[in-house]
Amino acid sequence: MTDPEAPRIEIVTIGSELLRGDTIDTNGAWLGRALLDMGIAVARRVTVADDNDAIRDAVEAALHRTGAVLCTGGLGPTTDDLTRDVVADLFDMPLQRNEPVLDAIRRRFDDMGVVMPEINVRQAMVPAGARVLDNRNGTAPGLLLEDDRGLAILLPGVPGELYPLFNESVAPLLRERWAGRLPPIRRALLRTTGAGESRVMEEVADLIEAVRPVDIAFLPHTTGVDVRLSVRGDAGEDDVLEAAARRFQDRLHRWVYTTEELDLAECVGASLRRQRRFLVLAESCTGGLIAKRVTDIPGSSAWFATGWVTYANDAKIRDLGVGAADLERFGAVSEIVARQMASGARRRSGAACAIAVTGIAGPGGASADKPLGTVWIATDVNGDVTARSYRFSGSREQVRERAAQAALRLLQQRLDAPAGSRSWND
Amino acid sequence: MTDPEAPRIEIVTIGSELLRGDTIDTNGAWLGRALLDMGIAVARRVTVADDNDAIRDAVEAALHRTGAVLCTGGLGPTTDDLTRDVVADLFDMPLQRNEPVLDAIRRRFDDMGVVMPEINVRQAMVPAGARVLDNRNGTAPGLLLEDDRGLAILLPGVPGELYPLFNESVAPLLRERWAGRLPPIRRALLRTTGAGESRVMEEVADLIEAVRPVDIAFLPHTTGVDVRLSVRGDAGEDDVLEAAARRFQDRLHRWVYTTEELDLAECVGASLRRQRRFLVLAESCTGGLIAKRVTDIPGSSAWFATGWVTYANDAKIRDLGVGAADLERFGAVSEIVARQMASGARRRSGAACAIAVTGIAGPGGASADKPLGTVWIATDVNGDVTARSYRFSGSREQVRERAAQAALRLLQQRLDAPAGSRSWND
Numbered sequence: 001m002t003d004p005e006a007p008r009i010e011i012v013t014i015g016s017e018l019l020r021g022d023t024i025d026t027n028g029a030w031l032g033r034a035l036l037d038m039g040i041a042v043a044r045r046v047t048v049a050d051d052n053d054a055i056r057d058a059v060e061a062a063l064h065r066t067g068a069v070l071c072t073g074g075l076g077p078t079t080d081d082l083t084r085d086v087v088a089d090l091f092d093m094p095l096q097r098n099e100p101v102l103d104a105i106r107r108r109f110d111d112m113g114v115v116m117p118e119i120n121v122r123q124a125m126v127p128a129g130a131r132v133l134d135n136r137n138g139t140a141p142g143l144l145l146e147d148d149r150g151l152a153i154l155l156p157g158v159p160g161e162l163y164p165l166f167n168e169s170v171a172p173l174l175r176e177r178w179a180g181r182l183p184p185i186r187r188a189l190l191r192t193t194g195a196g197e198s199r200v201m202e203e204v205a206d207l208i209e210a211v212r213p214v215d216i217a218f219l220p221h222t223t224g225v226d227v228r229l230s231v232r233g234d235a236g237e238d239d240v241l242e243a244a245a246r247r248f249q250d251r252l253h254r255w256v257y258t259t260e261e262l263d264l265a266e267c268v269g270a271s272l273r274r275q276r277r278f279l280v281l282a283e284s285c286t287g288g289l290i291a292k293r294v295t296d297i298p299g300s301s302a303w304f305a306t307g308w309v310t311y312a313n314d315a316k317i318r319d320l321g322v323g324a325a326d327l328e329r330f331g332a333v334s335e336i337v338a339r340q341m342a343s344g345a346r347r348r349s350g351a352a353c354a355i356a357v358t359g360i361a362g363p364g365g366a367s368a369d370k371p372l373g374t375v376w377i378a379t380d381v382n383g384d385v386t387a388r389s390y391r392f393s394g395s396r397e398q399v400r401e402r403a404a405q406a407a408l409r410l411l412q413q414r415l416d417a418p419a420g421s422r423s424w425n426d
Numbered sequence: 427m428t429d430p431e432a433p434r435i436e437i438v439t440i441g442s443e444l445l446r447g448d449t450i451d452t453n454g455a456w457l458g459r460a461l462l463d464m465g466i467a468v469a470r471r472v473t474v475a476d477d478n479d480a481i482r483d484a485v486e487a488a489l490h491r492t493g494a495v496l497c498t499g500g501l502g503p504t505t506d507d508l509t510r511d512v513v514a515d516l517f518d519m520p521l522q523r524n525e526p527v528l529d530a531i532r533r534r535f536d537d538m539g540v541v542m543p544e545i546n547v548r549q550a551m552v553p554a555g556a557r558v559l560d561n562r563n564g565t566a567p568g569l570l571l572e573d574d575r576g577l578a579i580l581l582p583g584v585p586g587e588l589y590p591l592f593n594e595s596v597a598p599l600l601r602e603r604w605a606g607r608l609p610p611i612r613r614a615l616l617r618t619t620g621a622g623e624s625r626v627m628e629e630v631a632d633l634i635e636a637v638r639p640v641d642i643a644f645l646p647h648t649t650g651v652d653v654r655l656s657v658r659g660d661a662g663e664d665d666v667l668e669a670a671a672r673r674f675q676d677r678l679h680r681w682v683y684t685t686e687e688l689d690l691a692e693c694v695g696a697s698l699r700r701q702r703r704f705l706v707l708a709e710s711c712t713g714g715l716i717a718k719r720v721t722d723i724p725g726s727s728a729w730f731a732t733g734w735v736t737y738a739n740d741a742k743i744r745d746l747g748v749g750a751a752d753l754e755r756f757g758a759v760s761e762i763v764a765r766q767m768a769s770g771a772r773r774r775s776g777a778a779c780a781i782a783v784t785g786i787a788g789p790g791g792a793s794a795d796k797p798l799g800t801v802w803i804a805t806d807v808n809g810d811v812t813a814r815s816y817r818f819s820g821s822r823e824q825v826r827e828r829a830a831q832a833a834l835r836l837l838q839q840r841l842d843a844p845a846g847s848r849s850w851n852d
Contacts (some may be wrong), residue, residue: 021459
C-alpha cells in the first residue's frame, strides 16, 4: 500500500477544544478513511489551537512536505475563528467580501426567521482568487486556495457540514486533480476473536511477505483482532486479494467470526434468524452487557426474546431453577451453575437457544482456585447443553467485554457447525 | 487560564490505523484533559504512521518546540511497532534487554496459562539510561528518556493500559518535575441531566460574567450537560469558587444529579446502599443497558439484585405478571404496562425498589400517537408506584441512553426526596 506515486495529503485540525480534550476528534478518522477509499494517503494529522502562529506554522509545514493540506475548523464567525485569515495571509490573497456568499448566509438566517447577526459577515470574506465550495448545511463555505507551493482546502469542523461538503465538492475536485494517479483499492477483512494479537500474528507470520502486493494490517480490540487485507490496482487484482484472504482464512479459521463489517452479535442474530430460532440470555457477571449488545441491533426482537440478569444467588434459584445445594457446594462460578442457568432460561422461556455466563469480573470476589477473570459459559441449543471455562485478563470492564464476546462466539460456533459435527469446540 | 509561564507539552500519536481511519483517537482528548487538570497545556498533537522517518521527525520537532513530548502507540511486539527503536536512536541510547521487564512479561503470559510468544521479547528491550514505567495492564512498559533537548515519554496506545500508567506513573513524575510551575487549579462540577445545552446556558447566562475570575465551561453529552467551574490561584480562591458553584447550583438544581465525578448510576447506588435498599430492573426498550451501567460499578451486588430484559411481550406477562389484556388494549409502550412491569419486578424479587422502562427506540415501531422516542418509565418504591412519559430525540442509541439516564434520575429523585415530600416530580 505504500505506493510512492500515490498522492498524499496532510490534515490540519484547528481548535483549542480538541487539545483541551473537550472534544474528541472523530473527523480525522472519517477523513482518513474517505481519502484512502479514493486512493489518497493521509501522511500526517496535526491538531493546533486557535492561534495565529500555530495555524500558520502547521499549514506551511504540511504544504512543504506534501503540497496538499486539508484544514478543518476555525471558519466560524467569532474572533477566535482564525483559519480563514491566517491561510489567506499565507497565500498572500487578501480577504474580500463575496456578495453571493453573503446572500446565501443571509438566506439561511431568513429561512430560520432570524436576522443575521452582524458577526456572520466575516464568513462571507473570501481570499481573492480562492474557490468557494458551497456549504448547504451551514454558514461557513469551504475554500480552496492554490499557488506554486500547492493546495490548501479549508472546511468547517462540524461533522454535519464537513462530511457532505467533502463528498459533494472536495472528493470530485481531488479525483479530477489526481486523475490517473488514483488506483482503486480493493479490501478484504477477517474479524477474529479468541486469540491475542501476538498469537494471531505468529500464526500467519510467514504469509505477510508471501501475499505481496497485498498489504496486511492487524487491528487489536478488547474483544479480538481484525485482520485487514488491501491491494491497489485494477480489476486484475481481485483474484490476488481473494487468494490471499483464503490463505489467511485457512490459518485463522478457528477465530474468524465474520468477513464482513459486522459485530459478532449481528452475526449470531443472522444465524438465529436464518434458523428461525430465538435466543434467551442468563447473565451474571456480564450483568446485561450481552442483552445490551443484542438489543443495540435494530430488529433484534425477531430473534431475541428475553434476558435475566441474575446477579444475586437467590435470583438464580428463583428465576432460573439453579439448585441451592449446588450453589452452596460449587459456588456461583462453576460448571454446574452455568449449565443450570442456561437450561433453566431456555426451558422457562421455551426458546430454542440460551446462553449463560457466570464469572469473576473483579476487582473483588477472587479466590485461590477461582482467580480474577475466571468465567464459565454455557449454551443450551434445544436441550443440548455445553459448558466451557475461560480465564480472561484485564480490568473489570475488559473481563466483562471479553466474556460477552466469548459467549456469543460459543453460540455462533454451535449454530454454524455442520449438522452432526461437534468440532466447533476445538 | 492561558498562563504563558505554564509548562507545555506536545503529544505524538503513532499508528497507521489512526491515519487510515480504522481507529478514532480518543486518547488525545483524554490526555489533553488529564494534563490540563494538572496545569499543563498541550501545545500540539501530531499523528504519524508507523514509519521511522515520520516518527523521528515528529518527536524531534516537538522536542525542539516545547522540550517535552508524550508519545502513545507503537510499543507492541510486532515489526511495525517502531516507537521504541526510533526514539532510542534519536536519544542515542542503545536498546538493551531488561531482565526484570522480560520476567514481568513472561509472568503475564504464565498467569493466562499461555507460553510467551518469542516476539514479545522485543517489549523487554529498554533504551540504556531510560526509566521504565511499570504497566500492570499489559506487556509494554512505559519509557521515559531525557537529555539536554528535553523529555520524551513513551506510552502504550491501548486505553486500558495508557490511562492507569499515566495516572500512576506519569502524572506524579510531571508534578515533581514542574513543582512550583503548576499553579493549583481549583474546580467544581455540576453534572446535569434533563435539559439541553441551550436550555442550561439560558438559565445561567447572566452568571457567566458575574462570577469572574471563575471560568465556566459547558460540556454537553448524550445524557446531559456538565458545567465545569475552575479558577487558578492559591487557597484564597476557595471561597470564590464555592460561592460561584452555589449560585449555579441554585439556578440548575432541578437538573443537577451530582457535584462529583460520578456516573448517575453510582449516585443511585450510593443512595440505595445508605438506605439499605435493593434495586431490581425491568427493561424493555433499554434492553439491559441500565443493568449494564449498574453492574459496571464494582460492588454493585450490595444494592442490585436482579434484572429482567423482557423484550418480548410474553416475557412481560410470564415473568413480570403484566396483564395480557392490558398489553393488547394499551400496547407495550403505555403507562399501565410500565407500572405493572415495575410492581411485578419488585414483588417477584422482594426488593425495595424497581425501575421499569418501555418505549420506542426506533428505527421501527413508531405510530402516529406513539412517535419514535416515546418512553414510559415507572418506579416502585415499597409499593408506591409512579410513572412518567418522555419523548426523546435522536438515534436508536441516543434514545436508549437518554431513557436509561432518565430512569435512573427518576429513581434518584424519589430516593433523595425529603420524607413526605412529593416535590421530586417537578
